[in-house]
Amino acid sequence: MSNFRKMLVWFCLPLFGLVLAAALVSFRRTALKPQSLQPEEDSLRIVSLAPNLTEILFAMGLGEQVVGVSSDSNFPPEAARCKKVGTFWNPDVEAVLAARPTLAITLGFEQQANLASLLERSRCRTLRLDVDTIPQLLKAIEAIGSAAGCPQAADDLVRQIAEGLEAFRGKASNCARRAVWVIQRQPLRAAGKKTYFTELLEIAGARNAIESSLYSFPPISDEHFLACGAEVIFETADTPADLERQKATAKAFYGRFRGVPAVEQGRIYVLNGDLLCRLGPRLPLALEEMVRCLCGQAEGAL
Numbered sequence: 001m002s003n004f005r006k007m008l009v010w011f012c013l014p015l016f017g018l019v020l021a022a023a024l025v026s027f028r029r030t031a032l033k034p035q036s037l038q039p040e041e042d043s044l045r046i047v048s049l050a051p052n053l054t055e056i057l058f059a060m061g062l063g064e065q066v067v068g069v070s071s072d073s074n075f076p077p078e079a080a081r082c083k084k085v086g087t088f089w090n091p092d093v094e095a096v097l098a099a100r101p102t103l104a105i106t107l108g109f110e111q112q113a114n115l116a117s118l119l120e121r122s123r124c125r126t127l128r129l130d131v132d133t134i135p136q137l138l139k140a141i142e143a144i145g146s147a148a149g150c151p152q153a154a155d156d157l158v159r160q161i162a163e164g165l166e167a168f169r170g171k172a173s174n175c176a177r178r179a180v181w182v183i184q185r186q187p188l189r190a191a192g193k194k195t196y197f198t199e200l201l202e203i204a205g206a207r208n209a210i211e212s213s214l215y216s217f218p219p220i221s222d223e224h225f226l227a228c229g230a231e232v233i234f235e236t237a238d239t240p241a242d243l244e245r246q247k248a249t250a251k252a253f254y255g256r257f258r259g260v261p262a263v264e265q266g267r268i269y270v271l272n273g274d275l276l277c278r279l280g281p282r283l284p285l286a287l288e289e290m291v292r293c294l295c296g297q298a299e300g301a302l
Contacts, residue, residue, distance in 0.1 A: 043102065044062075044065045044102055044103065044148060045065060045067045045099065045102045046062060046065050046068075046101060046102070046103045046104075047067060047068035047069070047099055047103070047105070048066060048068070048069045048073060049088070049096075049105065049106045049115065050070055050088055050105075050107050050131075051069075051073045051074065051079075051088070051274075051280075052131060052278040052279050052280035053129070053140075053144075053280075054066065054069045054070070054073035054075075055073075055075055055079070055278065055280040055281050056140070056281060057105075057144065058076050058078065059157055059280075059281040060145065060148070060153040060154060060157055061150070061153055062150065062153075063076075063078055063079070066079070066082055067082070067083060067099045068095065068101065069082045069083070069084065070085065070087060070088045070091065071084045071086065071087050072088055074274065083095075083099055089111055091112060091115045093118050096115070097124070102125060103125050103127060103148065104126045104127070105126070105127045105129065105144065105147075106127070107128070108129065108130040112128075113128065116128050125147075127147045129144075133195075133196050133279075134165070134199050134279070136279075137283070138158045138162065141157050142154050157281060161283055164284025165283065165284050165287055167284070168203060168284070168288060169204070170204070171204055171205065171291045171295070172201075172204040172205045172290075172291050172294035174205075175206070175291075175294045175295035175296065176206065177205075177206050177231065178206065178207050178209040178228070178229050179201060179206055179208065179209060179231065179234060179290075179293075180208070180210055180225075180230040180232075180234070180262075181208075181234040181235075181236070181276075182234065183217055183236065187219050188222070188225060189219050189220060190217070191208065192208070192210050192213030192215050192216055192217060193208060193210070193211040193213055193214075194215070194216045195208075195216050196283075200283075200286070200287050200290060206294055209228040209229055209230040209231075210224075210228060222256070222257070225257060226257055226260060228260070229260070230260055231261045231262055231265070231267065232262050232267045232269065232294055233254065233267065233268045233269070234271060234290070234293065235250065235268070236270070236272070236273035237270055237271070237272065238273050243270060247270045247300070250268050251268075251302055268302040269293045269298060269300060269302070270300070271293075275289065276289070
């Protein structure tokens with residue numbers, strides 16, 4: 001070998017070694033890097049832990065990004081086909097993480113707040129919302145729009161709900177003026193002043209017959225119920241089976257409250273809880289049904 005070739009070999013060997021070492025380091029980094037459970041940064045994967053939150057997401061056009069919902073999320077029909085990640089009151093953190101969300105949306109009560117804390121420790125982005133009143137609902141929609149990167153869709157939905165509610169302003173002002181929403185019979189419990197039920201009634205031009213209560217859903221004594229002067233009684237049922245059972249037993253249950261105008265006049269309505277119990281996009285439909293009941297235009301009075 002000529003001196004020139006020897007010099008070339010000795011010159012190239014260190015350079016080749018550096019290239020090989022860099023390649024090995026790159027390979028090791030790629031091969032040994034822990035695989036993240038999170039999807040790509042630009043893909044949005046949302047888990048919803050409440051049925052009203054699920055309805056909001058679908059109404060905003062985010063249905064395809066929803067990868068997990070609470071077991072009671074049944075509207076729209078597409079939501080019922082999503083992966084279930086536990087119940088409203090008992091969400092399953094393992095099922096949530098298995099859905100590989102980039103955003104989990106929860107409500108603020110204890111069980112869901114605890115879940116949110118666990119998810120945050122697992123580096124999952126969360127959005128905690130309080131949705132107990134109509135103003136809170138509209139703010140929650142805006143917060144979801146901001147978190148999901150679709151503020152215009154949020155603005156459109158807020159406007160749609162606000163206009164839908166406004167369409168029924170004062171519609172029951174010449175009808176029944178006092179109503180009560182019984183949410184539980186044993187023990188008797190009703191929606192109090194600090195609930196969106198009162199807000200809906202006020203929009204319609206009516207009043208909550210239990211509005212003096214300091215609690216959201218207080219227990220009601222028989223004496224208090226007899227004295228409330230309710231002209232319409234609303235009840236809600238969680239399932240179709242509950243709906244039929246409550247309708248069948250309503251007259252017998254309320255028969256002991258003779259003297260309450262709603263009982264005397266047979267104006268007791270058992271409604272689908274999915275509509276009235278959810279602070280979400282269908283709230284104007286719930287108000288429409290309430291107005292029809294207040295004005296004696298709804299079928300099914302008992």
